Amino acid sequence: MTSEESHVVSEAESGTRIDKLLTTILPDVSRSQLQMWIKDGYVLVDGNQVKSNYKCEEAQMITWEVPEPATIEIEPENISLDIVYEDKDVIVVNKPRGMVVHPSAGHYAGTLVNALLYHCNDLSGINGEIRPGIVHRIDRDTSGLLMVAKHDQAHQKLAEQLQEKRVKRSYEAIVHGAIPHEYGTIDAPLGRDPKDRQKMGVITGGKPAITHFEVIERINNNYTHVKCVLETGRTHQIRVHMKYIGFPLVGDPKYGPRKTLKIDGQALHARELGFEHPTTNEWMHFEVEPPAIFNETLQKVKEFY
Incomplete structure (x- = not known):
């Protein structure tokens, strides 16, 4: 439950x-x-x-309370995966935009977990049958890098790194407005919005949440291409934090303005991922370019806005 x-x-x-x-x-x-x-x-x-x-x-x-499906079997599905790195301990995957990470109410098929189960049988079981191997998540319409654990020992070590803020996670985003500062840090606690339980919000007594940002490019005084680095990893953290300081993400159906570009989801991409290998302790660093829809949106705001 x-x-x-x-x-x-x-x-x-x-x-x-x-x-x-x-x-x-x-x-x-x-x-x-x-x-x-x-x-x-x-x-x-x-x-x-x-x-x-x-x-x-x-x-x-x-x-x-949403009951955990007691009898549901998560079926392996032959879904193409963009595997960036793989060994006996860990997989790093570039998740496409529009893919849900793990099964949940209303999403029992077509998820990253369904694809991973077809790809390999050896995934950690710490998070149960619904979330095998999943150490951290990104939203359905956020693309980019995720690390997946193949066994429980690897999962524990990767989870410890996340908890101790030793994992590097940087994102690219396109936001409304021209951010005046070259750099900044948003330190604002997050929790369920008491007025709308579907949303997260900056609330007193929420869980600590810290996002660092850096301006990549300001576009026509109407948009900013920005890099965001997570120090913590709360649900919807970048989306809520950028809205909180007045620069919501382009295309965000939940936190963006009503008049935003129609790109079926927020312009957010998990570009960089760095962590210590759970067995060798070697520092692993990965980087993937944003998908075509992100770059097309960036070009669109440059040409027409």
């Missing part, structure tokens, strides 16, 4: 059926699946079990 999530019913949401309301809060989960969760008691309103047709009232607290 995952950790509990919650949502406070707003005035605008009052009178909405709970199953319908949850489809807006959890867009990746089908309405029929949500109705099953409600029936099975995984969804509560003010601590009480209700039926799918229950109409919510303002200020009520909806809580839910």
Whole structure:
């Protein structure tokens, strides 16, 4: 079972059926699946079990837990992978834009994990059957480098490096606005946005989050091509931090402005990855160019904006 999530019913949401309301809060989960969760008691309103047709009232607290699929088998799928490096301990993969990293509600096929299971059978089991080998994640529409552990010992050592901030992760992004500073550091805690549980936000009492950025190029005073280096790795960290300082990512459907370029997801690419090899302790460094859609977007803002 995952950790509990919650949502406070707003005035605008009052009178909405709970199953319908949850489809807006959890867009990746089908309405029929949500109705099953409600029936099975995984969804509560003010601590009480209700039926799918229950109409919510303002200020009520909806809580839910997503049950781990107990019987689901994650099938290996013959999906092409861009393997940047591989040995008996670790795989470094260049994840394409649009691919979900591991199976979750609404995404049980076509993920990076499905592809990895077809590619090799020896993946670490620390994160369970749903996330074999996955040490860290990037968002579906973020492209770029990920390290994957082939066995538990490698997984533990790579996870320790992440926790101790010894892994180098740098990204390229295109953001709205002309950032006036050449360099900067955003040190702002992140947590679930209390007004919208689908989003993360800068909140008091959130988990520490630090992003360093460097301007690569300012474009026509309307956009900036920027490099971001993660010191921590919170969910949506770069996307939320750049919005927080007033420069949201181009194309970001969740945190960007309404009037942004239509590129089906944020212009964000995990370009660099560096870590100590979990067995040899050798420093490993990898770098991959952004995908064509990123470069096309960059060229587009230069020519037309």
